[in-house]
Amino acid sequence: MNIESFFPKDIKTALEKNPPGAWMSAVPDGCIRLNSGYPATGLVPAAEIKSASARLLDEEKDLPLHYLGSPRIDKLKEQIQERLGSRGMHAESDELLITAGACQAIDLIARILLDAQAVVAVEAPTYMEALEVFQNYTSQIISIPIDDKGLETEQLETVLAERKKNGLTLPRLVYTIPNFQNPTGTTMSSDRREHLLALSKTYDFLILEDDAYGELSFGEIPQTLKAMDTDDRVLHVGSLSKVVAPGMRIGWIAGSSQFIPSLAWFKKDLDHPFVQSIMAAYLEQVNLEQRTKQLKDKYSEKCTRLINALEQYLSDQASWYVPEGGYFVWVKIPGVNTTNMLPYALNAGVAYVPGQYFFMNQEEGTEYLRLSFSYADEREIEKGVQILGEVVKETL
Amino acid sequence: MNIESFFPKDIKTALEKNPPGAWMSAVPDGCIRLNSGYPATGLVPAAEIKSASARLLDEEKDLPLHYLGSPRIDKLKEQIQERLGSRGMHAESDELLITAGACQAIDLIARILLDAQAVVAVEAPTYMEALEVFQNYTSQIISIPIDDKGLETEQLETVLAERKKNGLTLPRLVYTIPNFQNPTGTTMSSDRREHLLALSKTYDFLILEDDAYGELSFGEIPQTLKAMDTDDRVLHVGSLSKVVAPGMRIGWIAGSSQFIPSLAWFKKDLDHPFVQSIMAAYLEQVNLEQRTKQLKDKYSEKCTRLINALEQYLSDQASWYVPEGGYFVWVKIPGVNTTNMLPYALNAGVAYVPGQYFFMNQEEGTEYLRLSFSYADEREIEKGVQILGEVVKETL
Numbered sequence: 001m002n003i004e005s006f007f008p009k010d011i012k013t014a015l016e017k018n019p020p021g022a023w024m025s026a027v028p029d030g031c032i033r034l035n036s037g038y039p040a041t042g043l044v045p046a047a048e049i050k051s052a053s054a055r056l057l058d059e060e061k062d063l064p065l066h067y068l069g070s071p072r073i074d075k076l077k078e079q080i081q082e083r084l085g086s087r088g089m090h091a092e093s094d095e096l097l098i099t100a101g102a103c104q105a106i107d108l109i110a111r112i113l114l115d116a117q118a119v120v121a122v123e124a125p126t127y128m129e130a131l132e133v134f135q136n137y138t139s140q141i142i143s144i145p146i147d148d149k150g151l152e153t154e155q156l157e158t159v160l161a162e163r164k165k166n167g168l169t170l171p172r173l174v175y176t177i178p179n180f181q182n183p184t185g186t187t188m189s190s191d192r193r194e195h196l197l198a199l200s201k202t203y204d205f206l207i208l209e210d211d212a213y214g215e216l217s218f219g220e221i222p223q224t225l226k227a228m229d230t231d232d233r234v235l236h237v238g239s240l241s242k243v244v245a246p247g248m249r250i251g252w253i254a255g256s257s258q259f260i261p262s263l264a265w266f267k268k269d270l271d272h273p274f275v276q277s278i279m280a281a282y283l284e285q286v287n288l289e290q291r292t293k294q295l296k297d298k299y300s301e302k303c304t305r306l307i308n309a310l311e312q313y314l315s316d317q318a319s320w321y322v323p324e325g326g327y328f329v330w331v332k333i334p335g336v337n338t339t340n341m342l343p344y345a346l347n348a349g350v351a352y353v354p355g356q357y358f359f360m361n362q363e364e365g366t367e368y369l370r371l372s373f374s375y376a377d378e379r380e381i382e383k384g385v386q387i388l389g390e391v392v393k394e395t396l
Numbered sequence: 397m398n399i400e401s402f403f404p405k406d407i408k409t410a411l412e413k414n415p416p417g418a419w420m421s422a423v424p425d426g427c428i429r430l431n432s433g434y435p436a437t438g439l440v441p442a443a444e445i446k447s448a449s450a451r452l453l454d455e456e457k458d459l460p461l462h463y464l465g466s467p468r469i470d471k472l473k474e475q476i477q478e479r480l481g482s483r484g485m486h487a488e489s490d491e492l493l494i495t496a497g498a499c500q501a502i503d504l505i506a507r508i509l510l511d512a513q514a515v516v517a518v519e520a521p522t523y524m525e526a527l528e529v530f531q532n533y534t535s536q537i538i539s540i541p542i543d544d545k546g547l548e549t550e551q552l553e554t555v556l557a558e559r560k561k562n563g564l565t566l567p568r569l570v571y572t573i574p575n576f577q578n579p580t581g582t583t584m585s586s587d588r589r590e591h592l593l594a595l596s597k598t599y600d601f602l603i604l605e606d607d608a609y610g611e612l613s614f615g616e617i618p619q620t621l622k623a624m625d626t627d628d629r630v631l632h633v634g635s636l637s638k639v640v641a642p643g644m645r646i647g648w649i650a651g652s653s654q655f656i657p658s659l660a661w662f663k664k665d666l667d668h669p670f671v672q673s674i675m676a677a678y679l680e681q682v683n684l685e686q687r688t689k690q691l692k693d694k695y696s697e698k699c700t701r702l703i704n705a706l707e708q709y710l711s712d713q714a715s716w717y718v719p720e721g722g723y724f725v726w727v728k729i730p731g732v733n734t735t736n737m738l739p740y741a742l743n744a745g746v747a748y749v750p751g752q753y754f755f756m757n758q759e760e761g762t763e764y765l766r767l768s769f770s771y772a773d774e775r776e777i778e779k780g781v782q783i784l785g786e787v788v789k790e791t792l
Contacts, residue, residue, distance in 0.1 A: 004654070006568055006602060008511040044458035053449050062440035065641035100496070100668060115404040136662065172402055206402060245461035247670040258400070266532065272496060272668050274643040 027351045032384035035351040036375040037182070037327050040302070043295060044245045045286070052282035060277075069273025072280035073098075079283045080238075080252050087214075088227035089236060091254040097264050100272055101249040102212050102239040106130050106175075108263045109208055109235055109253065110137045113173050121159070121171040123151050125330075125358030125365060127182045127210065130175055142171060143360045148321060150188025151176050153195040160203045171205050179214040179222050180326025183358050183370035187324060193225055200233040207234045212251075215292050216242055217325035218300040232256040240279065242327070242374075243292050248275045296325070299374060302381060303329070306373040309382045313389030317396060327374040330355075336395050338369040345391045350384040423747045428780035431747040432771040433578070433723050436698070439691060440641045441682070448678035456673075465669025468676035469494075475679045476634075476648055483610075484623035485632060487650040493660050496668055497645040498608050498635040502526050502571075504659045505604055505631055505649065506533045509569050517555075517567040519547050521726075521754030521761060523578045523606065526571055538567060539756045544717060546584025547572050549591040556599045567601050575610040575618050576722025579754050579766035583720060589621055596629045603630045608647075611688050612638055613721035614696040628652040636675065638723070638770075639688050644671045695723070695770060698777060702769040705778045709785030713792060723770040726751075732791050734765040741787045746780040 027033060056064055056072070064070040077096060084091050099105040106129075114120065114137035122131065124143035134141055144156045156174070163170055176196070178188035188196075200207055209225045226236035232255070239251035249272065253263060306329055307322055320331040338354040345352060355368025371388075373381055423429060452460055452468070460466040473492060480487050495501040502525075510516065510533035518527065520539035530537055540552045552570070559566055572592070574584035584592075596603055605621045622632035628651070635647035645668065649659060702725055703718055716727040734750040741748060751764025767784075769777055 006509055007658070008509070008514065038462055041458055044461045046453050046458040046461060049461065050450055050453040054446055057442050057446040062437055062442040062641070065440045065442060065445065065643040066434055067637075067642045069643050113402055113404070118404065241463075245458070245670070246463045247461040247465050247673075249668050249670070262403070272645050272671065274641070274645070275668065275671055277643075 028346055030349065031346055032350045032380045032387070033375050034371045034373075034381070034384045034388075035353045037372050038246060038375045039242060039295075040298070040375055040377065042377075043298060045282070045291075048286060049245065049248075049278065049282050052285060053278045055285075056277055056281040064274050064277035067273065070277035070280065072284075073273060073276045076250075076276055076280035076283065079280065083288070084226075084236075084238075084254055087221065087224060089224060089254060092257065094257040095254060095260055097253045097260050097267065098276060099237075099251045099253060099267065101241055101246070102210060102237050102251040103129060103133070104249070104267070105237040105239075105251050105253045106208065106210065107133050107136075108267055109173070109237075110134055111266055112259070112262055113206065114138050116140075117169065118173070119169045119171045121156065121174045121205075122360070123176055123181065124360065125183055125355065125368070126175065127177060128353075128357045130210065131358075131360065134175070140169070141360050146181065146184055146186060148186050150178055150181065150186050150192055151196065153192045153199065156196070157199055160199065164203070170203055173206050173208055174200070175208045175210065176225070177210045177212070178225055179211055180216065180323055180328075182213065182326070183328050183353070183355070183368075184330040185321050185323025185326055185328050186330075187222055190223070193223075193228055197225065197228060197231075197233070201231055205233070209234050209236045211236060212239050212242060213326035214238070216296055216299055216327070218296055218303070219324055226254060232258070235259065243288065243295060244279070244282070248279055250276065250279045299325075299327070302373040302376075302378060305378045306371060306381050306385065309385035313386050314392060317389075317392050327372050329371045329373065331369050331371060332367055333369070333392055334367055336392060337366045339366060341391060341395050344395065345388060348387050348391050350387040350391070352388070424742055426745065427742055428746045428776045428783070429771050430767045430769075430777070430780045430784075431749045433768050434642060434771045435638060435691075436694070436771055436773065438773075439694060441678070441687075444682060445641065445644075445674065445678050448681060449674045451681075452673055452677040460670050460673035463669065465667075466673035466676065468680075469669060469672045472646075472672055472676035472679065475676065479684070480622075480632075480634075480650055483617065483620060485620060485650060488653065490653040491650060491656055493649045493656050493663065494672060495633075495647045495649060495663065497637055497642070498606060498633050498647040499525060499529070500645070500663070501633040501635075501647050501649045502604065502606065503529050503532075504663055505569070505633075506530055507662055508655070508658055509602065510534050512536075513565065514569070515565045515567045517552065517570045517601075518756070519572055519577065520756065521579055521751065521764070522571065523573060524749075524753045526606065527754075527756065530571070536565070537756055542577065542580055542582060544582050546574055546577065546582050546588055547592065549588045549595060552592070553595055556595065560599070566599055569602050569604055570596070571604045571606065572621070573606045573608070574621055575607055576612065576719055576724075578609070578722070579724050579749070579751075579764075580726040581717050581719025581722055581724050582726075583618055586619070589619075589624055593621065593624055593627075593629070597627055601629070605630050605632045607632060608635050608638060609722035610634070612692055612695055612723070614692055614699070615720055622650060628654070631655065639684065639691060640675070640678070644675055646672065646675045692721070695721075698769040698772075698774060699725070701774045701777050702767060702781065705781035709782050710788060713785075713788050723768050725767045725769065727765050727767060728763055729765070729788055730763055732788060733762045735762060737787060737791050740791065741784060744783050744787050746783040746787070748784070 118138045119140040121142045123146045145152050226234045235255040318333045353370040355365030356362035359365040514534045515536040516530050517538045519542045541548050622630045631651040714729045749766040751761030752758035755761040
């Protein structure tokens with residue numbers, strides 16, 4: 001039997017265009033992981049989560065282990081509503097959906113909004129897993145460049161005007177990571193945020209605001225598009241993966257009540273009550289504001305250490321953007337193909353993510369690479385960049 | 397802005413045909429829940445799961461809380477492979493995918509196989525949530541009746557032959573619950589299993605075998621379609637929801653290695669490493685064979701109690717099928733509209749699921765209702781059926 005024949009055409013195309021997780025290169029043991037967008041080991045509250053789950057099960061017995069989970073899940077929603085409120089975002093209960101991390105949030109939005117006819121606009125470069133998700137639904141993905149002020153909304157406007165003039169389908173969705181963008185670390189300027197929101201009305205599209213890193217600002221926390229949105233056009237996606245623990249997969253979508261119930265409908269059977277209950281119990285016993293502040297200080301130090309190491313070991317060969325938050329530094333090394341260089345780097349003992357995977361047109365990314373300062377410790381960061389410097393010099 | 401205009405046509409149709417969870421009627425407090433397909437409170441191992449998660453986090457610290465979770469997740473897969481093996485099902489690592497419960501498994505399979513052009517054949521009646529999931533992808537769903545020997549494969553063959561003769565699209569997928577079916581409690585005979593597998597070759601379709609209840613057999617555990625499959629046509633879906641805890645959402649798909657990687661691809665970002673790690677740690681410390689045996693004895697007692705109560709309070713008004721496993725008893729009450737009767741039953745203090753929700757053509761289900769003996773305790777079961785008997789007599 002030829003099982004291939006069972007795949008609908010779109011699925012086949014998606015799978016072919018999209019070889020699963022090609023960007024996740026196997027990292028040899030002992031290799032310094034400047035590729036991983038994970039929180040640092042020491043910064044995940046394992047002991048607190050242990051006590052939270054113990055307390056939860058002592059207090060509620062089997063309740064959190066049933067389909068509906070603990071009544072605390074409603075509290076989790078309230079806790080997230082408070083967090084959003086503290087950043088100027090108002091979400092009623094029917095305007096907020098808890099998801100299995102930001103990735104499920106993006107997938108659910110794509111699932112509701114996108115079909116093979118739909119057009120999506122994304123930043124170039126952008127979060128590679130979001131690209132993978134969108135490509136599962138449509139092949140019509142438009143890339144709009146990004147600079148040190150974030151998404152180039154002027155360029156977006158030009159593209160939209162062009163498409164309108166030529167009677168081409170206009171994007172239904174624009175995907176952006178306005179704060180400490182993955183991979184570039186850039187933050188969108190206020191003017192461009194205003195401009196993007198204005199364009200969303202003129203050209204009638206929705207905005208998927210991925211704010212996974214927004215709270216990890218070394219300074220002021222930037223205002224979100226959601227907080228500036230007066231026309232219910234922003235679907236704001238957030239997550240506790242970076243400030244608590246990624247493995248618990250707690251994220252959310254805040255948006256119009258015209259959307260959230262439909263998103264909930266597609267999600268309902270993919271729910272995960274037990275971890276939501278544990279997270280709720282954990283949030284009861286922690287001061288998340290304080291915790292976030294500690295994380296910011298820690299990541300700020302690590303970022304500085306990475307930047308200093310780049311100055312020391314790569315200043316003649318490379319250039320980079322200095323982020324004001326998040327996890328990542330985006331490095332350009334003219335004359336180097338970062339994909340071809342990776343095996344040598346891994347062999348020498350340092351891992352990074354080649355730039356090509358962050359672009360729809362991968363050619364655009366060959367001279368770039370993404371370094372993460374979140375996971376490795378200070379000593380490793382410095383050592384890793386030193387090794388990278390040597391590999392680059394051998395390559396050039 | 398009219399947000400409706402953003403929904404693709406198929407999504408809109410799905411949402412309209414499919415008002416979210418209509419079958420989940422709000423059950424007043426104190427009402428006896430003969431509607432819930434949940435494990436009994438006392439039968440969920442809260443204390444063991446508490447100690448398992450504590451041990452996990454003591455031994456592995458933050459490891460299970462990261463994206464990749466604990467190395468134990470590989471063990472979980474091995475533990476499931478062993479369970480499958482003990483029932484004559486062989487699955488290599490690339491033939492098994494762990495999912496967030498059976499529902500995510502069904503959703504992933506639908507996502508890979510179904511588009512608006514695809515035809516699915518289901519049992520009538522069948523698991524209402526599976527119907528909801530399929531309707532999210534296609535409106536072409538064929539119902540094949542079920543009797544006390546399970547899916548009427550002769551009827552299926554007639555329909556297939558008809559469609560072929562008339563040049564109509566043939567089903568790409570047949571969804572069946574061969575063991576202790578939800579809602580009827582019936583089990584498919586060996587002859588029909590052979591017949592179904594033969595038809596799958598003749599008419600080139602795949603079989604989604606939903607075996608959520610297979611291990612909860614009061615007697616011999618029936619052989620699965622997967623164990624009889626010689627042509628890689630069966631996608632076998634199982635779950636630990638019924639034998640451990642539904643809220644942990646641990647299920648799986650065992651099937652051809654031509655499929656599993658694609659299913660994994662669509663799932664990858666919807667993973668849930670922490671609970672998988674906890675489940676793996678729990679399974680290390682429990683004898684699941686023994687536990688399953690205890691559950692079977694317990695549910696067998698509760699089933700007997702329900703059947704006896706039906707004999708005592710409804711023998712003149714109703715008929716039912718006596719199941720040999722699972723959670724459910726399917727009751728027919730001629731001359732009663734079970735949907736219209738529900739408010740009176742809830743008001744009198746007992747909850748059930750009206751039959752209509754288990755059928756594509758809901759008219760077929762109006763005289764039926766599903767009772768569950770899994771959640772309520774013995775005393776409640778007896779009391780609940782007594783109340784139901786009174787409500788029925790008032791209704792007739």
